[in-house]
Every structure is written in structure tokens, then in C-alpha cells.
Amino acid sequence: MSLRFGGITVLDDVSFDAPRGGILGLVGPNGAGKTSLFNCISGHYQPAAGSILVDGTETVRTPAWRMARLGLARTFQHPALRLDATVLENVLLGAHSWLPGGPVAWALRLPTTRRHEREARARALELVERTGLGWAAHTRADELSHGLHKGVELCRALLARPKLLLLDEPAAGLSHAEVEQLIGTVRAVRQEFDLTVVVVEHHMGLISALTDRVVVLDHGAKLMEGTAAQAQSDPRVVEAYLGKEVGAGEPA
Numbered sequence: 001m002s003l004r005f006g007g008i009t010v011l012d013d014v015s016f017d018a019p020r021g022g023i024l025g026l027v028g029p030n031g032a033g034k035t036s037l038f039n040c041i042s043g044h045y046q047p048a049a050g051s052i053l054v055d056g057t058e059t060v061r062t063p064a065w066r067m068a069r070l071g072l073a074r075t076f077q078h079p080a081l082r083l084d085a086t087v088l089e090n091v092l093l094g095a096h097s098w099l100p101g102g103p104v105a106w107a108l109r110l111p112t113t114r115r116h117e118r119e120a121r122a123r124a125l126e127l128v129e130r131t132g133l134g135w136a137a138h139t140r141a142d143e144l145s146h147g148l149h150k151g152v153e154l155c156r157a158l159l160a161r162p163k164l165l166l167l168d169e170p171a172a173g174l175s176h177a178e179v180e181q182l183i184g185t186v187r188a189v190r191q192e193f194d195l196t197v198v199v200v201e202h203h204m205g206l207i208s209a210l211t212d213r214v215v216v217l218d219h220g221a222k223l224m225e226g227t228a229a230q231a232q233s234d235p236r237v238v239e240a241y242l243g244k245e246v247g248a249g250e251p252a
């Protein structure tokens with residue numbers, strides 16, 4: 001799959017497979033094209049060429065809202081929450097891909113609509129409880145830390161009942177303890193909801209702890225694929241990182 005903006009090639013014939021039920025890491029220096037790749041999978045960007053299959057279905061040119069109905073959910077590098085809404089209200093936004101009815105049914109608050117809303121609310125509360133956010137369910141998002149925003153976003157993505165979950169830098173800005181908790185949560189929900197997970201992350205501790213395999217991107221091309229340990233000792237990967245400014249993008 002390739003992606004171009006104007007004359008610039010952002011992704012150059014990148015190809016990989018995320019095995020069902022596995023956790024795949026997507027790593028690479030800043031600007032390598034990781035988020036752009038996520039945007040292609042989630043329907044936010046249109047690749048210039050190539051194919052993306054989700055559960056056997058070709059999804060290139062499928063808009064983002066339809067991707068949600070096909071079982072894809074994602075989190076973003078910078079959580080996009082309604083800051084004036086509570087944690088629970090933010091998480092409930094994730095139910096829109098599967099709540100039946102439309103604006104008219106919701107406005108009329110028909111009995112079936114109310115039943116589905118109650119079900120969504122119960123599931124949302126369950127998710128915030130099991131990710132350690134139960135105490136903040138009715139707190140406004142703007143009263144919470146960045147780390148907690150990330151947790152809210154994860155709950156929102158899980159409420160969409162995904163089969164494929166894309167996590168874009170879930171550990172960015174988290175404390176050590178929060179990263180440890182995140183690792184435990186992702187492992188548990190992957191198992192419980194039978195998810196396939198693809199995670200973009202610079203935090204190599206998280207990548208090593210969670211992933212079965214990693215794909216390394218550099219300058220929009222696939223540099224290598226293997227285990228996290230193989231990636232960290234691969235001279236091409238070391239060189240790709242060392243060629244950049246030393247910082248968060250450097251492998252640990």
C-alpha cells in the first residue's frame with residue numbers, strides 16, 4: 001500500500017499482516033509514516049495504490065464511520081475528548097457505531113432506544129470500572145490528567161466492540177506506573193474481547209512486553225519485521241534511529 005501527498009511519497013509499498021488475535025507493534029523514528037498508515041487503515045486517508053483487508057474485506061475507500069461498523073476502533077496520539085463532558089459521556093460516544101436507530105429514534109426516545117441506551121451505559125460503566133476509572137465516571141474530562149484521558153479514550157474505543165483495535169502511542173506522556181497498568185489492561189482486554197491489536201509506540205518497554213511481532217518503518221518504507229528483540233538488535237533499525245535526533249524516538 002502506498003500513500004502520497006502532492007509529490008511526496010509518505011508510504012512506499014508498505015505491506016504486512018496483523019494475525020488475528022495477535023498484538024502487532026508498528027515502530028520507527030518520528031515521521032516514518034506510522035500514524036499515516038493508521039489513517040489509511042481507519043479510512044481517514046485514501047492510499048494512492050494498494051489494498052487493505054480487514055477480516056478478509058477490502059476496505060480501501062471505505063469511510064471512517066463505516067470502518068467502525070466493520071469492527072475497527074482506534075485511539076489517537078492526542079486524545080480527542082469532549083472536555084466539558086464527563087468520563088462516562090465521553091466513553092458513551094463509542095457506542096454510536098452499534099446503537100440501533102437514528103437521530104429520529106433517539107430524539108423520540110422510544111422504549112427500544114431507551115433500552116439500548118441503558119445497555120450501552122451499563123457496558124460503559126463496566127469498562128471504566130475494569131480500567132480503573134470507575135471513581136471518575138461522573139467527573140468532567142477537563143478535571144483529569146493526560147494519563148486518565150488516554151484511559152477514557154481506550155474505554156471509548158472498546159465500547160465500539162471492535163475486532164481490530166489500533167492504538168496510536170498509548171503510552172505517550174504516561175508515568176511508569178501508568179504504562180505498567182496500560183500493559184496489563186491491553187493484555188486483559190485483548191484476551192477477553194478476542195481482539196486483534198496494532199499498536200504504534202516509541203516506548204520499547206511496552207512494545208517488548210505486549211507484541212508478538214513488530215514492523216519497523218523508516219521514511220515511509222518497511223525496514224524489517226520480526227520480534228521486538230530482533231528489531232532492537234537489527235543494525236538497520238539502530239541506524240535509522242541514530243540518524244535522528246536522540247530523544248523519545250530512540251529505542252530503549
Ligand SMILES: Nc1ncnc2c1ncn2[C@@H]1O[C@H](COP(=O)(O)OP(=O)(O)OP(=O)(O)O)[C@@H](O)[C@H]1O
Pocket residue numbers: 005010028029030031032033034035036037
Ligand atoms: N495530511 C498530510 N499532508 C501532508 N503530509 C502529511 C500528512 N500527514 C502526514 N504527512 C507527512 O507524512 C510523513 C509521516 O508522518 P506520520 O505522522 O505518519 O509519521 P509518524 O511515523 O507517525 O511520526 P511520529 O512518530 O512523529 O508520530 C511526515 O513527513 C508528515 O509530514
